[in-house]
Amino acid sequence: MNIIVCAKQVVDVSEMKFDSSTKKPILQGVSQKISDIDKNAMEEAIKIKDKHGGKITVLTVGPANAKERIKELLAMGADEGVLVVALDNIDYHMTATLLAEAVKKIGEYDMILCGEASVDLFSGQIGPRLAGLLKIPQITYAMKVTAEKNSVTAEQNMGKNVVTSESTYPALITVTKEINEPRLPSLMQILGAANKPINEYTAETLVKDVKPVVETIDLKGVSMERKNVIYKNDLDESVEQLVNSLAKEGVLGG
Amino acid sequence: MVLVYSDNKKLVFEMLNVAVELGKNTKKEVIAVIIGKSDESLAREYISYGADNVFIAETNFETFKAEEYTDILSKVVEETGADTILIGSNKNGKELSARLGGILNAGCVVDSNNIYIKDNNIFAERVVYSGNAIAILKFNSKPAIITIPPKAFDPLKKDEKRKGEITKKKIEAEKSQSKILKVQELKSEGVNVEDAEIIVSCGRGFKNKEDIKLVNDLADVLKGKTVGCSRPIAADLKWLSEDHWIGLSGHKVKPKLYIAAGISGQIQHIAGMRDSGIIVAINKDPEALIFKSADYGIVGDLYEVIPKLTAAVKEKMG
Numbered sequence: 333m334n335i336i337v338c339a340k341q342v343v344d345v346s347e348m349k350f351d352s353s354t355k356k357p358i359l360q361g362v363s364q365k366i367s368d369i370d371k372n373a374m375e376e377a378i379k380i381k382d383k384h385g386g387k388i389t390v391l392t393v394g395p396a397n398a399k400e401r402i403k404e405l406l407a408m409g410a411d412e413g414v415l416v417v418a419l420d421n422i423d424y425h426m427t428a429t430l431l432a433e434a435v436k437k438i439g440e441y442d443m444i445l446c447g448e449a450s451v452d453l454f455s456g457q458i459g460p461r462l463a464g465l466l467k468i469p470q471i472t473y474a475m476k477v478t479a480e481k482n483s484v485t486a487e488q489n490m491g492k493n494v495v496t497s498e499s500t501y502p503a504l505i506t507v508t509k510e511i512n513e514p515r516l517p518s519l520m521q522i523l524g525a526a527n528k529p530i531n532e533y534t535a536e537t538l539v540k541d542v543k544p545v546v547e548t549i550d551l552k553g554v555s556m557e558r559k560n561v562i563y564k565n566d567l568d569e570s571v572e573q574l575v576n577s578l579a580k581e582g583v584l585g586g
Numbered sequence: 587m588v589l590v591y592s593d594n595k596k597l598v599f600e601m602l603n604v605a606v607e608l609g610k611n612t613k614k615e616v617i618a619v620i621i622g623k624s625d626e627s628l629a630r631e632y633i634s635y636g637a638d639n640v641f642i643a644e645t646n647f648e649t650f651k652a653e654e655y656t657d658i659l660s661k662v663v664e665e666t667g668a669d670t671i672l673i674g675s676n677k678n679g680k681e682l683s684a685r686l687g688g689i690l691n692a693g694c695v696v697d698s699n700n701i702y703i704k705d706n707n708i709f710a711e712r713v714v715y716s717g718n719a720i721a722i723l724k725f726n727s728k729p730a731i732i733t734i735p736p737k738a739f740d741p742l743k744k745d746e747k748r749k750g751e752i753t754k755k756k757i758e759a760e761k762s763q764s765k766i767l768k769v770q771e772l773k774s775e776g777v778n779v780e781d782a783e784i785i786v787s788c789g790r791g792f793k794n795k796e797d798i799k800l801v802n803d804l805a806d807v808l809k810g811k812t813v814g815c816s817r818p819i820a821a822d823l824k825w826l827s828e829d830h831w832i833g834l835s836g837h838k839v840k841p842k843l844y845i846a847a848g849i850s851g852q853i854q855h856i857a858g859m860r861d862s863g864i865i866v867a868i869n870k871d872p873e874a875l876i877f878k879s880a881d882y883g884i885v886g887d888l889y890e891v892i893p894k895l896t897a898a899v900k901e902k903m904g
């Protein structure tokens with residue numbers, strides 16, 4: 333079974349700082365990580381490889397420094413990495429186009445696994461876009477995947493319903509965070525990852541002249557101004573003060 | 587043309603409001619799309635909520651499958667020459683619009699609640715970075731695909747006298763290599779946190795499943811009767827069903843009062859409740875992040891605070 337796992341390097345949102353006057357996020361200098369749910373996709377790939385054998389390739393479109401992050405996934409259990417180095421301001425259309433071309437370069441594959449969405453922007457576009465470009469079935473929001481030799485079955489969390497779908501190969505599956513618990517690589521695995529290959533391509537060698545169809549013009553800050561009235565002394569007094577405040581705010585029932 | 591599609595008719599009613607506005611600004615017609623069996627009464631309803639025309643794409647497919655519906659919708663786009671496509675942002679709608687974007691090489695913005703035209707370009711705004719920023723996005727090409735979440739807009743006033751044309755056409759689509767084996771209802775306790783006016787939420791600060799009763803009691807006296815929770819309570823411990831789950835990957839809520847008990851206030855939880863009117867936090871850790879996002883807070887053990895709060899609210903409200 334040849335599996336491709338698409339993984340994105342994202343800023344760690346919980347470490348983001350904000351400009352005090354404009355409230356805009358400051359993205360420079362924020363630590364980077366592999367988007368959490370992509371690690372779930374990686375974990376699922378390892379489980380499938382454990383059962384059927386084969387090869388796992390991690391595929392990333394991102395800045396040159398994403399190479400370091402790819403090593404984390406090689407340590408988890410991927411066999412090979414592919415990094416398509418692209419400029420900062422690319423949109424989903426460009427990313428998916430580059431991924432599709434890179435997939436064609438990788439060659440034979442049975443399954444592509446992605447996270448349902450990346451934790452920074454949470455659009456969930458890449459999986460379905462890529463499946464569309466490759467003209468293969470997409471099984472989204474999988475919370476359970478059972479891969480057999482000739483077909484794959486998955487339980488999809490579609491909100492109100494759980495839909496069990498089956499597809500032949502090749503197929504693209506996006507997984508939820510609930511599907512599994514990604515493993516932490518051992519020190520040996522981390523050291524071993526250094527010897528695994530990472531192939532790099534530049535965006536231009538894969539696609540000529542691809543332009544963004546959606547441009548990010550600006551990021552507006554969102555102020556979370558709250559009253560921050562915290563009662564921490566005598567409990568009975570605190571409760572009374574709180575209830576009085578809530579009554580004044582007019583939010584108590586009715 | 588401005589196309590509007592969702593498998594949820596309420597969402598179509600809401601989106602028609604935006605579609606009519608966009609149509610006015612660009613002098614384009616608004617076409618609501620129905621995929622599946624012909625349903626003229628639904629089509630007339632769409633017209634009464636603002637659609638100029640309704641396009642019924644008749645198919646033999648019984649159930650939604652993104653590959654097939656994308657194929658159908660792309661043919662409707664071609665047929666109608668649509669340059670703006672609004673799709674209801676439920677899970678079906680999101681995977682449909684992204685795949686459509688893929689095969690049409692078109693831009694797509696997911697979950698936008700603000701869409702406008704400036705200098706002949708379509709702009710859409712969406713929340714990013716767990717609610718910490720709003721991205722202003724501009725479409726450079728057509729068609730523009732935008733998904734719109736529930737309750738982002740109110741439907742226009744229904745006008746049964748509005749006239750419009752209904753076009754029916756059989757659309758053939760390529761059958762997918764995947765098939766649906768089973769559809770089961772996800773376990774649910776039938777709560778609707780999105781509509782709730784008052785929500786009392788619980789997190790990992792609760793030690794046992796039975797203790798959730800404390801939250802139920804408080805919600806009851808507040809006449810909110812709605813209990814929410816953080817991700818671990820629904821996803822890991824499964825003490826409550828997923829319809830209670832609030833946050834980035836759960837439900838987005840905006841009650842007038844949100845009480846968070848035993849919830850640390852990680853950004854992914856805040857992302858789901860930051861638009862609430864008044865936020866109250868109960869946490870034993872004075873350093874807990876949740877206090878930064880709260881209007882009022884009590885530092886203390888929830889096992890002591892909640893019963894006292896419940897009694898005090900009961901007394902106050904008589």
Ligand SMILES: Cc1cc2nc3c(=O)[nH]c(=O)nc-3n(C[C@H](O)[C@H](O)[C@H](O)COP(=O)(O)OP(=O)(O)OC[C@H]3O[C@@H](n4cnc5c(N)ncnc54)[C@H](O)[C@@H]3O)c2cc1C
Pocket residue numbers: 368369451509788789790791792815816817818819831832833834835836837847848849850851852853854855858868869870871874886887888889
């Ligand atoms: C991709 C992604 C998506 C996510 N989506 C969501 C989401 O949609 N919703 C969500 O909620 N989370 C989400 N999370 C998880 C989130 O990061 C936090 O892990 C989660 O919100 C923590 O839940 P909690 O506050 O209940 O638990 P904890 O963080 O464990 O906090 C428990 C709190 O209870 C307090 N406490 C303990 N005992 C008591 C007591 N006796 N009295 C009073 N206080 C007490 C503690 O001080 C602590 O602050 C997501 C994470 C990721 C990576």
